[in-house]
Amino acid sequence: MxxxxxxxxxxxxxxxxxxxxxxxxxxxxxxxxxxxxxxxxxxxxxxxxxxxxxDPHFKYHSSVAEEEACHRGRGPAGYYGAETTSCDxxxxxxxxxxxxxxxxxxxxxxxxxxxxxxxxxxxxxxxxxxxxxxxxxxxxxxxxxxxxxxxxxxxxxxxxxxxxxxxxxxxxxxxxxxxxxxxxxxxxxxxxxxxxxxxxxxxxxxxxxxxxxxxxxxxxxxxxxxxxxxxxxxxxxxxxxxxxxxxxxxxxxxxxxxxxxxxxxxxxxxxxxxxxxxxxxxxxxxxxxxxxxxxxxxxxxxxxxxxxxxxxxxxxxxxxxxxxxxxxxxxxxxxxxxxxxxxxxxxxxxxxxxxxxxxxxxxxxxxxxxxxxxxxxxxxxxxxxxxxxxxxxxxxxxxxxxxxxxxxxxxxxxxxxxxxxxxxxxxxxxxxxxxxxxxxxxxxxxxxxxxxxxxxxxxxxxxxxxxxxxxxxxxNLTISNNDFTTSGWKEGKHKNEEPASNPQPNPKKxxxxxxxxxxxxxxxxxxxxxxxxxxxxAETIGQYKSKTGVPEELDGNKRGKKKKKKKHKKKGKRKKHINRVWHAFVRRAFVGAIDDAQLEDQFGGLSLFEE
CATH class of the missing domain: 3.60.21.10 (Metallo-dependent phosphatases)
Structure with a gap:
C-alpha cells in the first residue's frame, strides 16, 4: 500500500x-x-x-479562506469539498x-x-x-x-x-x-x-x-x-x-x-x-x-x-x-x-x-x-x-x-x-x-x-x-454535502454561515x-x-449590436458595469432573450454553480439578456 x-x-x-x-x-x-x-x-x-x-490535508468544517485552504480553522468546508472556492x-x-x-x-x-x-x-x-x-x-x-x-x-x-x-x-x-x-x-x-x-x-x-x-x-x-x-x-x-x-x-x-x-x-x-x-x-x-x-x-x-x-x-x-x-x-x-x-x-x-x-x-x-x-x-x-x-x-x-x-x-x-x-x-x-x-x-x-x-x-x-x-x-455538492439549508453559492459559497452544530458529517451519496x-x-x-x-x-455566441465594435456592456470603458434596464410600459410582455446562447455559454462555463444574478454582475446584464 x-x-x-x-x-x-x-x-x-x-x-x-x-x-x-x-x-x-x-x-x-x-x-x-x-x-x-x-x-x-x-x-x-x-x-x-x-x-x-x-488534498491529504483537507479538513471537514474548516475555513474556506484562501490562506487557510480548507486545512484549518472553522468554516463551511463540506464532506466532499468546498464548491466555488479555491480549496482542493x-x-x-x-x-x-x-x-x-x-x-x-x-x-x-x-x-x-x-x-x-x-x-x-x-x-x-x-x-x-x-x-x-x-x-x-x-x-x-x-x-x-x-x-x-x-x-x-x-x-x-x-x-x-x-x-x-x-x-x-x-x-x-x-x-x-x-x-x-x-x-x-x-x-x-x-x-x-x-x-x-x-x-x-x-x-x-x-x-x-x-x-x-x-x-x-x-x-x-x-x-x-x-x-x-x-x-x-x-x-x-x-x-x-x-x-x-x-x-x-x-x-x-x-x-x-x-x-x-x-x-x-x-x-x-x-x-x-x-x-x-x-x-x-x-x-x-x-x-x-x-x-x-x-x-x-x-x-x-x-x-x-x-x-x-x-x-x-x-x-x-x-x-x-x-x-x-x-x-x-x-x-x-x-x-x-x-x-x-x-x-x-x-x-x-x-x-x-x-x-x-x-x-x-x-x-x-x-x-x-x-x-x-x-x-x-x-x-x-x-x-x-x-x-x-x-x-x-x-x-x-x-x-x-x-x-x-x-x-x-x-x-x-x-x-x-x-x-x-x-x-x-x-x-x-x-x-x-x-x-x-x-x-x-x-x-x-x-x-x-x-x-x-x-x-x-x-x-x-x-x-x-x-x-x-x-x-x-x-x-451538486451543495446537495451532497448536506450541511446547510441555504443554496446558491457566492464566492466561498457559505462564507458567512456557521457549520452545523453536529460536528459529524452526514453526506448524501x-x-x-x-x-x-x-x-x-x-x-x-x-x-x-x-x-x-x-x-x-461560436458565431451565434458572438452576436451583439455595437457601434464601437465591442459588446454593449463594455462601451465607454465600463467593463463589468451593468447598464440600467429600460422599463417596459406594456404589462405582461416578456423581454425576448435574443442571445440566450451566450447566456447558456457563460452559465455552463462555471458548471451552473453561479446564479444568474452574479453572472449579470460579472458580465453586465445586457451581455446576457439583450433587447
Missing part, C-alpha cells in the same frame, strides 16, 4: 480509500493489453476527466467519484483521457508541498484508475495520462529532460506507457498509445514545454528547446499514423488559450500547434485539454500563422495568463473570446438554397466547404470543485470499424494551398498537408471517429447527473462536434 503522510484529523476520509493494487505489481506486457482491447466490444464513447487535485479535493470526493465511475461508466467507455493535475496546489505556506507527497498523490490516482478500469492487476480499458503544472515541484517549472520528474513518472505511469514509448517519455514526458489497435491513437503532449509561465524553457522556435523537439516528435508520429491510415487524438493539460490580451502558451508554440493541426487535419480527430477549470472551447485560426511569429521575431504584446485565474480574469477571458467570435464569417441564411455567389464567398472565408481555416480545442472543466465537480463523456462514430485493420497508405502529401509562401523549411520542417485527393478528416466531415456529441456531468447533452440541447443545437458546428455556435 501507499505510504501515508496524512494527519489523524483526516482519518475519517481515509476510511473511504479503496484497497488498490500497488503500481509495482502491474505487469507491462503490451501484447496483453492489446489482446484485451481487441477482444472488447467498442461502445463509441470515451471518458475525459481532469484536474483531480487530491478531499479524498472522499475522489473515492466517491471512482465508485460512481465503477458503477455507472466503466463498462460503457472504450478509453479514458486523464488530463493532469493529480496533486494538490501549493496554496498553503504553512503546509508546503514536497516531492514525496506529489509522487504519492499521483500513485494514489493511478491506483484508483487501475481499480476501476483494470481486472486483477491488468489494465483492461486504456487510460492515457498527461502532465499537469501541479504534478511537479516547483509547480509550473519543468526543465528539459531527462530529469527527476520524467524518471519518477516513468515508474508511476508504468501501466499506461507502452514499452516502445518509454525512452521518449523519459526524454521529454510525451508518448502515444493505440487505444483502438491499428485504427486510433492518442498522443499525450507535455504542455509544460509550451507554457508561457514555465521559466525553465523558452518557447518552440529554437532547436535547443524541448518545445521544438516535441513538435518534431509530433510531426513524425502524425506522419507515421497517416502512412498507416490511422487517426489520432491529441491531449494535454494547459489549453492553448489565446486572446487579445493574454495567452497561456508561448506564441511560437501556439503558432506551430495551429500549423500542425491544419497540416494534419486529415489525421487529428480532436484535441482535449484541462487546467482552466471552466467549460468552453477554443478555435484556432490558421490565417494567424506567420513565419515571423513561428520564428519568434514578432511575438505581439500578449501577457502570460495567470496560473490561477480570478473570477474577474475569467470574465475578461470569456468576454474576449466573444469579441473574437463576433468577427467570424457568418453563413448566409438558408445556406442550402443561397445563391452560388454567396455560398462561394462564405466557403472561401472559412477555408473551404468544411471550415478548414479553423481547428478546435475542447476544454473540459475540472473534478476539483472550483465550481462543481465534473466529468465528460464524448460519443464518437464507430461505423466502419468492423472492417479489417487499417492498411498502409501513401497519400501523396502536398504543400498546403493556404500556407504562407514566406514560411520556409530553413527554420523547421513543415509538415505536409493532406493529398488533394484525400477526403476531409473526421473533425470536419461526418465519418468514422467523428465526435458526435458529449454529455457534461456534474455533482455522491451522484453525477447530466448538466447538458449536446445531442438534445435546444440552446446549442449542435448536430455533431465538427468544426462547422462549432463555427456556427
Amino acid at each position: 501507499l505510504r501515508r503522510i496524512w494527519t489523524l484529523s483526516n482519518l475519517f476520509l481515509l476510511c473511504d480509500l479503496v484497497k488498490a493494487v500497488p503500481v509495482e505489481q502491474i505487469p507491462l506486457q503490451d501484447s496483453q493489453l492489446q489482446t484485451s482491447r481487441q477482444q472488447s466490444r467498442l461502445h463509441g464513447r470515451f471518458l475525459h476527466i481532469s484536474d483531480l487535485h487530491p 479535493s478531499p479524498f472522499s470526493l475522489i473515492n466517491e467519484t471512482f465508485r460512481w465511475l465503477d458503477e455507472n461508466i466503466k463498462d460503457s467507455v472504450d478509453f479514458v483521457l486523464w488530463t493532469g493535475d493529480s496533486a494538490r496546489h501549493d496554496n498553503d505556506e504553512l503546509l508546503p508541498r514536497n516531492d514525496a507527497e506529489i509522487k504519492e498523490l499521483n500513485e494514489y490516482c493511478v491506483n484508483m484508475f487501475l481499480q476501476v478500469f483494470g481486472d486483477k492487476g491488468i489494465l483492461t480499458t486504456p487510460v492515457v495520462p498527461t502532465w499537469g503544472n501541479n504534478d511537479v515541484l516547483p509547480h509550473n517549472i519543468f526543465y528539459p529532460g531527462p530529469n527527476r520528474w520524467t524518471r519518477a513518472f516513468l515508474d508511476i505511469w508504468q501501466p499506461f506507457i507502452p514499452e516502445s514509448q518509454r525512452h521518449g517519455f523519459e526524454y521529454g514526458g510525451w508518448f502515444w498509445t493505440e487505444v483502438i489497435p491499428d485504427r486510433l491513437a492518442v498522443l499525450s503532449i507535455n504542455s509544460m514545454y509550451f507554457a508561457e509561465n514555465n521559466a525553465a524553457v523558452d518557447g518552440c522556435a529554437d532547436r535547443t528547446e524541448p518545445g521544438y523537439a516535441q513538435f518534431e516528435w509530433l510531426r513524425i508520429q502524425l506522419a507515421l499514423l497517416r502512412k498507416r491510415g490511422m487517426k489520432a487524438i491529441i491531449m494535454g493539460h494547459q489549453a492553448p488559450a489565446r486572446t487579445e490580451s493574454k495567452s497561456s502558451w508561448d506564441e511560437t508554440c501556439w503558432q506551430k500547434y495551429t500549423l500542425w493541426l491544419h497540416q494534419y487535419r486529415d489525421i487529428v480527430v480532436g484535441t482535449v485539454w484541462g487546467h482552466m477549470n471552466i467549460d468552453h472551447f477554443i478555435l484556432q485560426d490558421f490565417r494567424d500563422v506567420t513565419i515571423d511569429s513561428i520564428s519568434g521575431r514578432t511575438l505581439g504584446d500578449r501577457a502570460a495568463m495567470d496560473d490561477k485565474l480570478t473570477t474577474q480574469g475569467l470574465t475578461d477571458y470569456l468576454t474576449e473570446l466573444r469579441e473574437l467570435w463576433h468577427d467570424l464569417p457568418s453563413a448566409p441564411k438558408n445556406l442550402g438554397t443561397a445563391s452560388k455567389k454567396k455560398k462561394d464567398k462564405f466557403y472561401k472565408e472559412i477555408g473551404g466547404h468544411y471550415g478548414e481555416r479553423y481547428s478546435l480545442s475542447l476544454v473540459s472543466p475540472s473534478l476539483v470543485p472550483n465550481y462543481y465537480p465534473t466529468l465528460r463523456i464524448v460519443e464518437y462514430n464507430i461505423s466502419g470499424l468492423d472492417s479489417n485493420s487499417a492498411q498502409e497508405k501513401d497519400l501523396g502529401d502536398t504543400p498546403s494551398p493556404y500556407l504562407n509562401s514566406a514560411i520556409s523549411e530553413k527554420s523547421f520542417k513543415i509538415p505536409n498537408s493532406p493529398s488533394k485527393s484525400a477526403p476531409p478528416g473526421p473533425a470536419y466531415s461526418p465519418q468514422t471517429f467523428t465526435w458526435l456529441k458529449y454529455a457534461q456531468y456534474y455533482a 455522491l451522484t453525477f447527473e447530466v448538466e447538458y447533452d449536446t445531442a438534445d440541447d435546444k440552446v446549442y443545437s449542435m448536430k455533431d462536434l465538427t468544426i462547422l458546428s462549432h463555427l456556427k455556435l
Whole structure:
C-alpha cells in the first residue's frame, strides 16, 4: 500500500480509500493489453476527466479562506469539498467519484483521457508541498484508475495520462529532460506507457498509445514545454528547446499514423488559450500547434485539454500563422495568463473570446438554397466547404470543485470499424494551398498537408471517429454535502454561515447527473462536434449590436458595469432573450454553480439578456 503522510484529523476520509493494487505489481506486457482491447466490444464513447487535485490535508468544517485552504480553522468546508472556492479535493470526493465511475461508466467507455493535475496546489505556506507527497498523490490516482478500469492487476480499458503544472515541484517549472520528474513518472505511469514509448517519455514526458489497435491513437503532449509561465524553457522556435523537439516528435508520429491510415487524438493539460490580451502558451508554440493541426487535419480527430477549470472551447485560426511569429521575431504584446485565474480574469477571458467570435464569417441564411455567389464567398472565408481555416480545442472543466465537480463523456462514430485493420497508405502529401509562401523549411520542417485527393478528416466531415456529441456531468455538492439549508453559492459559497452544530458529517451519496447533452440541447443545437458546428455556435455566441465594435456592456470603458434596464410600459410582455446562447455559454462555463444574478454582475446584464 501507499505510504501515508496524512494527519489523524483526516482519518475519517481515509476510511473511504479503496484497497488498490500497488503500481509495482502491474505487469507491462503490451501484447496483453492489446489482446484485451481487441477482444472488447467498442461502445463509441470515451471518458475525459481532469484536474483531480487530491488534498491529504483537507479538513471537514474548516475555513474556506484562501490562506487557510480548507486545512484549518472553522468554516463551511463540506464532506466532499468546498464548491466555488479555491480549496482542493478531499479524498472522499475522489473515492466517491471512482465508485460512481465503477458503477455507472466503466463498462460503457472504450478509453479514458486523464488530463493532469493529480496533486494538490501549493496554496498553503504553512503546509508546503514536497516531492514525496506529489509522487504519492499521483500513485494514489493511478491506483484508483487501475481499480476501476483494470481486472486483477491488468489494465483492461486504456487510460492515457498527461502532465499537469501541479504534478511537479516547483509547480509550473519543468526543465528539459531527462530529469527527476520524467524518471519518477516513468515508474508511476508504468501501466499506461507502452514499452516502445518509454525512452521518449523519459526524454521529454510525451508518448502515444493505440487505444483502438491499428485504427486510433492518442498522443499525450507535455504542455509544460509550451507554457508561457514555465521559466525553465523558452518557447518552440529554437532547436535547443524541448518545445521544438516535441513538435518534431509530433510531426513524425502524425506522419507515421497517416502512412498507416490511422487517426489520432491529441491531449494535454494547459489549453492553448489565446486572446487579445493574454495567452497561456508561448506564441511560437501556439503558432506551430495551429500549423500542425491544419497540416494534419486529415489525421487529428480532436484535441482535449484541462487546467482552466471552466467549460468552453477554443478555435484556432490558421490565417494567424506567420513565419515571423513561428520564428519568434514578432511575438505581439500578449501577457502570460495567470496560473490561477480570478473570477474577474475569467470574465475578461470569456468576454474576449466573444469579441473574437463576433468577427467570424457568418453563413448566409438558408445556406442550402443561397445563391452560388454567396455560398462561394462564405466557403472561401472559412477555408473551404468544411471550415478548414479553423481547428478546435475542447476544454473540459475540472473534478476539483472550483465550481462543481465534473466529468465528460464524448460519443464518437464507430461505423466502419468492423472492417479489417487499417492498411498502409501513401497519400501523396502536398504543400498546403493556404500556407504562407514566406514560411520556409530553413527554420523547421513543415509538415505536409493532406493529398488533394484525400477526403476531409473526421473533425470536419461526418465519418468514422467523428465526435458526435458529449454529455457534461456534474455533482451538486451543495446537495451532497448536506450541511446547510441555504443554496446558491457566492464566492466561498457559505462564507458567512456557521457549520452545523453536529460536528459529524452526514453526506448524501455522491451522484453525477447530466448538466447538458449536446445531442438534445435546444440552446446549442449542435448536430455533431465538427468544426462547422462549432463555427456556427461560436458565431451565434458572438452576436451583439455595437457601434464601437465591442459588446454593449463594455462601451465607454465600463467593463463589468451593468447598464440600467429600460422599463417596459406594456404589462405582461416578456423581454425576448435574443442571445440566450451566450447566456447558456457563460452559465455552463462555471458548471451552473453561479446564479444568474452574479453572472449579470460579472458580465453586465445586457451581455446576457439583450433587447
